[in-house]
Amino acid sequence: MSDAKQLTALQIIVLTTSTMIGIGIILMPRDLARHVDTPDLWISIIFGAIFMCIVSIIYAFLSSRYPGLSIFDISPIIVGKWFGFIFNFCFVIYCLIISAYILRVTAVIIKNYLLDTTPLYVIAGTFLMVSLYLIANGAGDVVRFFQLYFPIMMFMFIVLALLSTKDINIQNTRPMFETDILPLITGVKITLFSFVGIEFLLVFGTLIKKKSAKNLMYTLWTSLGLTSMLYILFIIISIGVLGVEELKEIAFPTIEMAKSIEFQGFFFERFELIFLFGWLITAFTSLTAYYFSMTTGMKKMFGGSRFMIWISGTIIYVLTLYPEGLTDVFHYSQLIQIISAIAVIAIPGILLLVSLLRRQTYVS
Amino acid sequence: MFLKRSLISLLLLFSLAGCWDIKEIEDIGIVLGIALDTTEDDQLSMIHQFVVPGQIPTQQSGSPEGLPFQNIQIKGHSLFEIIRNNSLESNVPPNFTHLKTILLSKELLEKKRVDQFIDLFIRDHEFRRTVPVFITRDTVEEVFGEQPMKELFPSIQIKELSENHYLNNLTLKSLTIGEMSQYISEEKSFLIPGVGLKEGKVISQGAGIVSSEDFRYQGWLTEEEVEGVRYINNSVEGGYIDLSEDHIEQGPVVLEINGSNTSYHVDHSGETVQLHLKVSIETSLAEDWAIGRDVYTKGWKEDLEEAANKNIKKKIENVIEAAQTEYETDFLNLSQWIHINEPDYFKKHEAEWDELFTDLDVKVSVQTKITEFGTQNFNANEVGDS
Incomplete structure (x- = not known):
């Protein structure tokens, strides 16, 4: 059984960073290159990170004002039962859509690069089942799993970065x-969307009891800084290896970059397989986090049945297989951006504002 | 309970055996090289170079009779069609994950646009972005049919030849399909390293120009011109400077290049832009036929350096001249330096760059330095005179 009572600062960093880094690192370079169209894309990431740092202040304050409560507990307390229900519903929908998006993109990548002849529904299904198995035991296991794989995932990214330096043409970045x-x-x-995941502080609020707002803020800023550093590193390498014009056209730029690493005549001539193994863990951690919070939210809203995990899993699975092709999936990203903005910025913002106006804390 | 569980676990182990989609390695047609050509009736023709595992000489069995590779040529109007039609005459499905070389014929590049026919190689995930591309003026069948001396496969030989670029400057560094795709999406002209046949052997020679205007073959660069390109692109890592009797009185003298660096300066005044290439080369004396040169007294190298400067400068200017007047396209990628140094100017004139390029003022200066002379001063005394 799950036995985690209180998250340490390091655990919060691992948790939020693992959630943030996911499919963003694969998809963001192309979207950003299309939007900015010069080698200066990485500056946008800094702006995004700064913006997210400001938003994370809201989370820190909310979490410290209501220690030991998750966002699903907080919203009925602050805005009343009915509005709270609506807020929670929005948040659950947001988690549902993001999980489906992550699952679909991951499944497509696995199908494209690893399991060519396996049907998509089998890949997505097994991936989701593993996630279900992990979260069935509660938050403690999720946190421990994230902690276990965090070093592996960081190691994989750093190895890829180091190996790619050989292929960088520095003139591409000028x-x-x-x-x-x-x-x-x-x-x-666009970059903001790559930083969603930081709001999981609020979902894991049940495990955060005696942190001061200031400390929480610094913790969140550390994980934002870590993530944005990794993003900036990768986007600069992507531009250096592929060039901006090419970046605009490649479906999964980071994987193509890993694919162009070659050890001549060496045992693993194909590095991308090893990189994909590391990356899949990051996609898995993101999916697990969203799946977990969706389940938590559903339990809070409709009562804590143990079948809720299966229900939410089924809904995610159905939504994952709904779009017809990858073009369709990417087409939805506009919608997803709006929903993320609502769930990540608007809802916590309103909650904090109302809470401040009513001078209400959990203790009082 | 425990027994039951362990029994189930044991049974489940069998499902992990992994023989589900088994494919024996002998039944996979590993393709090492692809050669593309056109036919008279404007169709594509594609040669797959398959490995024939049974014919690879091993230490036990000695060298077998036949060739270790098999070339299968198929015609069609699209590449995918050709690849799949392999199955009509060969029982092994082609596998491209170990592809080493893509060879294009000059005729193909004259008739078809590169940006159109390489689509498959970029789109399909089985092809890697690192596969090098070559162009040949000879018939691709012959180039691919010649078994090399040391290597077993022509396609590997072609690839390995391109890896000798640090030994001399007469060939280009290899161009991968990914780099080619990058040039195409940036709408730039580029060079494809050439290979050819000489007395029945595959050699690297020259380069083919592909113009950004319609991505077709535009012309051929000789080895001499390729040498100039190498200096312009700052890709000289080694090689030599050969000073024959034409360049220096007591020739020939050969300087080995230890390092070279090209820096680019852009002067922008009003509406004109001047590009200044500064090449600085570090060399050592490699071979000296002259009689009576004493490397222990100061002043022995000035005239050598001067001659080397002139020699290299001439080569660089020749190729720039050829690009500006003969081919009228910027395959030297000089636009890159204008773009980097004068981004505002370049943004304004990007669309008309090909016209502007023909009148671009390029200044070249070469600075050669001789730092070493080897292990012994030989032939220091003028024997004939005494």
Whole structure:
């Protein structure tokens, strides 16, 4: 059984970072290249990170004002039963859509690069089942799993970065600082989406009891800083290896980059297989986090049945297989951005505002 | 309970055996090289070079009779069609994960657009972005049919030849299909390293120009011109400077290049842009036929350096001249330096770059330095005179 009572700062960092890094690192370079269209894309990531740092202040305050409670407990307390229900419902829908998106993209990548002849529904199904098995035992196991795989995943990314340096053509990243500021700032709407996952502080609020707002804030900023550093590193390497024009056209730029690493005549000539193994864990951790919070939310809303995990899993599975092709999936990303903005910024913002206006804390 | 569980676990183990989609390695047609050509009636023709595992010489059985590879040529109007039609005459499905070489014929590049026919190689995940591409003026059948001396397979030989670029500067560094795709999406002209046949042997020679205008073959660069390209692209890592009697009185003298660096300076005044290439080369004396050169007294190298400067500068200017007047396309990728150094100017004139390039003012200066002379001063005394 799950036995975690209180998360340490390190655990929070691992948890939020593992959730944030997921399919974003594979998909963001292309979207951003299409939007900004110069080698200065990485500046957009900094803007996105700064923006997210400001948003994370909301989480830190909310979490410290209501220690030991998750967002699903907090919202009925603050805005009343009915509005709280609506807020929770929105948040659950958000988790559902993101999990389905992650699952679909991951399944497509596995099908494209690893399991060519396996049907998509089998890949998505098994992936989801493993996730279900992990979260069945509760939050403690999820946290421990994240902690266990965090070093492996970081190691994999660093190895890829180091091996890619050989293929970098530094001229691809030039000229630097020659872009208008406007597209870089509007690029935030794309980079922001790569930073969602930080709001899991609120979902895991049950395990955060005696942290001060200031400490929580610093913890969140550390994980945001870590994530954005990894993103910036990868986007610069992607530009260096592939060039901006090419980045705009490749479906999964980071994997193609891993694919161009070659050890001549060596045992693992195909590095991307090893990289994919590391990356799949990050996709898995993101999926697990969203699946877990969706289940938690459903339990809070409709009563704590142990079948809830199966129900939410089935809904995710059905939604995953709903889009017809990858073009369809990418088409939905616009919608997903709006929903994320609502769930990640608007809901916590309103909650904190109302809570401040009513001068209410959990203790009082 | 325990027994039951362990029994079930044991039984489950069998499902992990992994023989589900088993394919024996002998039944996979490993393709080492692809050669593309056109036929008279404008169709594509594609040669797959398959490995024939049974014919690979092993230490036990000695060298077998036949060739270790098999070339199968198929015609069609799309590449995918050709690949799948392999199954009409060969029982092994082709597998491209170990592809080493893609060879294109000059005729194909004249008739078809590169950006159209390489689509499959970029789109299909079985092809890697690192496969090098070559162009030949000879018939691809012959180039692919020649068994090399040391290597077993022509396609591997072609690839390995391109890896000798640090030994001399007469051939280009290899161009991978990924780099080619990058040039195409950036709408730039580029060079494809050439291979050819000489007295029945495959050699690397020259390069083919593909113009950004329609991504078709535009012309051929000789070895001499390729040498200039290497200096312009700052890709010289070794090689030599050969100073014959034409360049220096007591020739020939050969300088070995230890390192070379090209820096690019852009002067922008008003509406004109000038590009200044500064090449600095570090060399050592490799071979000296001259009589009476004393490397222990100061001043022995000035005239050698001067001659080397002139020699290299001439080669660089020749190829720039050829690009500007003969081919009128920027296959030297000089636009990159304008883009990096004068981004505002370049953004304004990006669309008309090909016209501007023909009048671009390029200044070249070469600085050769001789730092070492080897292990012994030989032939220091003028024997004939005494």
